[in-house]
Amino acid sequence: MNAKNLSRLAVYSVLLIAAFFFLVPLYVMLVTSLKDGAQIRAGNLLSLPTSLNVDAWALAWSSACTGVDCRGLKPFFWNSVSMAVPAVLISTTIGAINGYVLSMWKFRGSDLLFGFMLFGVFMPFQVVLLPMSQVLGFLRLSSSITGLVMVHSLAGMAGTTLFFRNYYTAIPRELVNAARMDGAGFWRIFYRIVIPMSTPILMVTLIWQFTNIWNDFLFGVAFSGADSKPITVGLNNMANTTSSVKNYNVDMAAAIIAGLPTMLVYVLAGQYFVKGLTAGAVKG
Amino acid sequence: MAAPLHIAGIRKVFGKGDKAVEVLKRINIDVAPGEFLILVGPSGCGKSTLLNIIAGLEEPTEGELRINGKNVIGMAPAQRDIAMVFQSYALYPTMSVADNIGFALEMRKVPKDVRTKRIHEVAAMLQIEHLLDRRPAQLSGGQRQRVAMGRALARDPQLFLFDEPLSNLDAKLRVEMRAEIKRLHLVSGITTVYVTHDQIEAMTLGSRIAVMKDGILQQIGTPDEIYRLPANTYVAGFIGSPTMNFITGTASSTGATSLFSFEGGSLQLPSPVQGKVTLGQRPEHIHLSDDASWRGQVTLVEPTGADTYVVVKTGVGLITVRTPPSTQVKVGDTVGMTVSSHHNNWFDAQSSLRLS
Numbered sequence: 001m002n003a004k005n006l007s008r009l010a011v012y013s014v015l016l017i018a019a020f021f022f023l024v025p026l027y028v029m030l031v032t033s034l035k036d037g038a039q040i041r042a043g044n045l046l047s048l049p050t051s052l053n054v055d056a057w058a059l060a061w062s063s064a065c066t067g068v069d070c071r072g073l074k075p076f077f078w079n080s081v082s083m084a085v086p087a088v089l090i091s092t093t094i095g096a097i098n099g100y101v102l103s104m105w106k107f108r109g110s111d112l113l114f115g116f117m118l119f120g121v122f123m124p125f126q127v128v129l130l131p132m133s134q135v136l137g138f139l140r141l142s143s144s145i146t147g148l149v150m151v152h153s154l155a156g157m158a159g160t161t162l163f164f165r166n167y168y169t170a171i172p173r174e175l176v177n178a179a180r181m182d183g184a185g186f187w188r189i190f191y192r193i194v195i196p197m198s199t200p201i202l203m204v205t206l207i208w209q210f211t212n213i214w215n216d217f218l219f220g221v222a223f224s225g226a227d228s229k230p231i232t233v234g235l236n237n238m239a240n241t242t243s244s245v246k247n248y249n250v251d252m253a254a255a256i257i258a259g260l261p262t263m264l265v266y267v268l269a270g271q272y273f274v275k276g277l278t279a280g281a282v283k284g
Numbered sequence: 285m286a287a288p289l290h291i292a293g294i295r296k297v298f299g300k301g302d303k304a305v306e307v308l309k310r311i312n313i314d315v316a317p318g319e320f321l322i323l324v325g326p327s328g329c330g331k332s333t334l335l336n337i338i339a340g341l342e343e344p345t346e347g348e349l350r351i352n353g354k355n356v357i358g359m360a361p362a363q364r365d366i367a368m369v370f371q372s373y374a375l376y377p378t379m380s381v382a383d384n385i386g387f388a389l390e391m392r393k394v395p396k397d398v399r400t401k402r403i404h405e406v407a408a409m410l411q412i413e414h415l416l417d418r419r420p421a422q423l424s425g426g427q428r429q430r431v432a433m434g435r436a437l438a439r440d441p442q443l444f445l446f447d448e449p450l451s452n453l454d455a456k457l458r459v460e461m462r463a464e465i466k467r468l469h470l471v472s473g474i475t476t477v478y479v480t481h482d483q484i485e486a487m488t489l490g491s492r493i494a495v496m497k498d499g500i501l502q503q504i505g506t507p508d509e510i511y512r513l514p515a516n517t518y519v520a521g522f523i524g525s526p527t528m529n530f531i532t533g534t535a536s537s538t539g540a541t542s543l544f545s546f547e548g549g550s551l552q553l554p555s556p557v558q559g560k561v562t563l564g565q566r567p568e569h570i571h572l573s574d575d576a577s578w579r580g581q582v583t584l585v586e587p588t589g590a591d592t593y594v595v596v597k598t599g600v601g602l603i604t605v606r607t608p609p610s611t612q613v614k615v616g617d618t619v620g621m622t623v624s625s626h627h628n629n630w631f632d633a634q635s636s637l638r639l640s
Contacts (some may be wrong), residue, residue, distance in 0.1 A: 174370045175368070178374035178376075188391070
């Protein structure tokens with residue numbers, strides 16, 4: 001065996017160990033969710049389930065109890081959907097427009113403004129909890145999904161603006177000038193020239209925002225009411241509801257359900273992300 | 285439809301206070317309808333800024349700008365009825381060639397059938413009909429250049445602006461596209477302003493050339509005037525390749541036979557003034573002559589095919605002489621040089637300005 005093969009072996013070993021490290025918990029969750037109570041109590045964490053038992057999934061989805069409420073994760077799941085979808089779309093749209101202005105229509109003080117926005121990316125969100133709850137109360141949006149949409153849109157804006165602004169800075173100014181001479185205005189240039197070139201960054205931002213907002217716990221637990229809890233809070237409450245027996249299979253199924261949409265978004269948008277890179281057609 | 289362009293007293297200052305930089309210092313140029321004006325100069329001379337001001341992409345600090353008699357200061361680029369070809373071509377990467385060419389017409393709400401007809405006309409003129417469905421990324425440099433020109437032509441504007449359009453092409457393609465631009469200008473007859481730093485492009489394309497340096501218009505004239513009668517040593521040195529030779533010395537009298545003496549030699553030439561002057565002499569107007577008194581040593585022989593340039597080291601520095609390719613001169617030879625009394629360019633040694 002020569003040195004090249006040896007180094008290749010080393011690389012593959014490291015990769016396999018890393019993959020193993022990340023996949024084992026998922027494997028355990030999956031097999032546990034498919035086992036029944038007796039098999040779980042038998043103790044072997046890594047063993048395959050003796051039969052495919054999807055009762056735990058059905059239970060987790062529609063009839064597991066959180067306190068006295070036994071409707072499963074379903075209401076929380078739909079809360080999360082109706083929170084995440086508008087919040088992702090709003091924060092991405094605002095980020096795209098902000099980035100377009102801050103890179104191609106600079107005005108006096110626009111760089112300073114961008115500096116302040118950058119600050120928002122690094123600001124710990126705990127800092128805004130109290131003032132935000134004041135604002136939500138003032139707007140009569142406390143404990144509502146609309147309130148959560150607003151909070152997430154605002155919190156995500158700094159990051160999405162940064163993404164788009166940095167991406168658009170690489171687009172040559174001559175392109176905008178050419179469109180101006182051709183007679184296109186601010187919005188026309190945006191949606192006819194700039195947006196069609198934005199597929200990769202749009203996908204990155206959508207994945208990033210959806211993952212962040214769907215997985216958020218802090219805002220969810222702080223600003224939601226009884227009927228507006230997102231799935232992360234619902235999952236936590238369900239797993240912490242004490243009863244005589246701990247239903248590990250139900251908890252595992254619920255955790256997978258809670259994580260599934262982000263994985264799905266990754267699989268669906270990830271491929272666009274890879275192939276969506278626009279051909280560099282500007283310079284010869 | 286050819287329109288005149290009137291540029292008067294244009295100033296442009298970037299920055300404020302101590303950091304203010306005046307990139308254009310009162311530029312006055314009048315361009316006649318159908319003329320092909322070249323703005324030429326080294327980078328940073330303000331030529332691109334002037335072009336952007338004409339285009340409306342930048343506003344002048346001061347001055348007057350009229351296209352076809354109409355004051356366009358403060359008017360948006362789209363309203364000026366101008367088309368521009370950019371250095372990077374600036375083709376819209378996500379649109380097909382046809383959509384690129386038709387975009388300006390679409391923005392002006394030209395009906396689809398008229399638009400399609402016009403796109404095909406322009407494409408035929410530029411021989412790019414077979415490329416109409418492609419994306420810019422699928423085109424070669426020369427093809428992109430043609431599409432960029434097609435985009436400008438499609439609208440039939442009052443004024444064409446070119447911002448160093450050939451600088452991204454290789455040498456062969458550049459010569460080809462240069463001829464193409466000249467042909468299109470003849471066909472369309474549209475008034476054109478063309479920015480370049482390439483003096484050969486300037487000489488071959490322009491009906492008039494404006495030479496700029498440090499935000500100041502140095503000279504404006506036909507290629508022949510600029511070449512034969514440069515207004516100062518800067519223009520004299522900038523235009524022409526190889527560059528003009530400069531010899532600074534003292535003229536002892538004026539008239540048909542003054543003695544012009546300088547470090548390492550002297551010549552009998554008709555100098556217009558006495559005292560310290562600079563003689564500018566192009567390589568083709570200096571001749572090698574075995575029995576001449578002004579002598580030097582050959583340091584370089586450069587054959588270009590049609591001509592051979594001989595570089596001679598003299599008391600006033602290196603002098604370039606154009607010789608026929610049959611020349612037998614070798615590096616290290618000592619040669620003599622003569623200068624005829626024709627084609628002498630005399631400049632004031634202090635101000636560098638031309639002496640009539």
